Amino acid sequence: MRVGLVGAGRIGESHAAAVAARPEVEELVVADADAERAREVAGRVGAHVAGTVENLLRPGAVDALVITAATSAHAELILAGVRAGMPVFCEKPVAPTVDETVRVLREVEEHRALVHIGFMRxxxxxxxxxxxxxxxxxxxxxxxxxxxxxxxxxxxxxxxxxxxxxxxxxxxxxxxxxxxxxxxxxxxxxxxxxxxxxxxxxxxxxxxxxxxxxxxxxxxxxxxxxxxxxxxxxxxxxxxxxxxxxxxxxxxxxxxxxxxxxxxxxxxxxxxxxxWPRFAPAYEAEVTAFLRAVREGGTSPCTVADALExxxxxxxxxxxxxxxxxxxxxxxxx
The missing domain is CATH 3.30.360.10 (Dihydrodipicolinate Reductase; domain 2)
Known part of the structure; x- marks a missing residue:
């Protein structure tokens, strides 16, 4: 399985390490608006660099998408992944506002897409x-x-x-x-x-x-x-x-x-x-659950609708x- 990750900040690097450690992940590809930061994180976790976020979001570029970018970017990145036919994991929140969250929910439901929102507890x-x-x-x-x-x-x-x-x-x-x-x-x-x-x-x-x-x-x-x-x-x-x-x-x-x-x-x-130290096992478990759902065609354990509520x-x-x-x-x- 090839997994793409967008967002190489602190929580992004932690998620990248968790994804890269999974045996079912053959390749992790990292993208960030800051190309140098993406290279540094990729080097530390043994991943590759996408070059640009747009490269990573091309249809068929990866089998699943993990979003750990800034909150303001979540909604459009989720929708870009869904439109490309990718299962998506995104850190909470879906979007900064209720109206934006509803907009994302409607399109996710129209596509019947697998989208897992990261409420690690x-x-x-x-x-x-x-x-x-x-x-x-x-x-x-x-x-x-x-x-x-x-x-x-x-x-x-x-x-x-x-x-x-x-x-x-x-x-x-x-x-x-x-x-x-x-x-x-x-x-x-x-x-x-x-x-x-x-x-x-x-x-x-x-x-x-x-x-x-x-x-x-x-x-x-x-x-x-x-x-x-x-x-x-x-x-x-x-x-x-x-x-x-x-x-x-x-x-x-x-x-x-x-x-x-x-x-x-x-x-x-x-x-x-x-x-992170308090919830490290939970973060690892939610990544595992997402990848299992991708591999087995399962449902999301925490949907956009859950995040809206x-x-x-x-x-x-x-x-x-x-x-x-x-x-x-x-x-x-x-």
Whole structure:
């Protein structure tokens, strides 16, 4: 199998290494708007260089396309791959806006194309275990969910104005995995935000700290909280509490918290400082799943339609934060 990869930035290089390591991949071809960066990444992972993005997107150039370019380029690259008859894997998001995402969804559905959007938490062992436990009845009837996503340190100032904001950029992962684990839909969001750090968040109209209460279609309440600043480390967790028990995802020896209770040494290891080491196995697993679907003619494990639903929750959260009121998902649905 020949795989093309567009986007040789930090996450692009990590994905390139994961793809190149797969035994079914005979050749990886890398393209980037920065030709020198593409050559450097290709050299480090043992790949070839496409020369230009246009070369890579020619019909028949590769058997599958992986997109790890800038967010603003995702939509057109997905559609270029689909029009060329290629199965496509694209890092989230599909597009920066709901309308653009809907446009991509319609064309993907018209072509009946295989498009896998990269929400890696679906491939994390802990989240998968929680999903199965809930389905097996191990937790009884679900009563509440709590999710946490906190960065150890904020992104660079230049990134924030183009990020889409904390809910769309960061908490969209919580919204997606909440839908995936529970099998239910969010119907209403009430969100709050604050700025406790650098001024560039306020200047961009964004926040660095957020809390949201989500009401699910079966009445279950979920809370999501997060921050761009977490001195304890990179902290991503989820608790699912049911009538028969409570299960926690991410509560291991590298959890970014400490106990105030005397004599408690847990957790005992250094916490993660960023996302890739925490989710490296999940990233590798989602690449494997995509390539398997390409090889076997399977379906996408995370569709453009799934990505749209998570984005709608993020849109509702952002509107709620700005307007200071609960927002129903139907208010933001096109």
């Amino acid at each position: 679906r491939f994390d062992a802990g989240y998968a275990r929680a999903r199965q436990a809930l389905r097996d009845g191990e937790l009884g009837e679900l009563h509440r969910v709590h999710a946490v996503t906190c960065d150890a340190a904020p992104p660079p100032a230049a990134y924030i104005p183009t990020s889409g904001g904390l809910f769309r950029d960061c908490h969209v992962h919580d919204f997606d995995v909440l839908r995936w684990i529970t099998g239910r839909e969010v119907v209403e969001v009430h969100a709050y935000g604050a700025n406790r750090g650098a001024d560039y968040f306020t200047e961009a109209g964004d926040v660095d700290t957020a809390v949201a209460v989500l009401r699910m279609d079966d009445g279950v309440l979920a809370t999501v909280q997060g921050s761009r600043y977490n001195g304890g480390g990179y902290d991503v967790r989820m608790e699912l509490a049911g009538s028969a028990g409570t299960l926690a995802v991410g509560l291991d020896d590298r959890a970014a918290l400490r106990s105030a209770e005397e004599g408690v040494a847990f957790p005992g290891k250094e916490p993660f400082r960023e996302f 998570a984005l709608l929750v993020a849109e509702a959260a952002e509107r709620s934060r700005r307007e200071g009121r609960p927002v129903r998902i139907e208010e933001v649905r096109p």
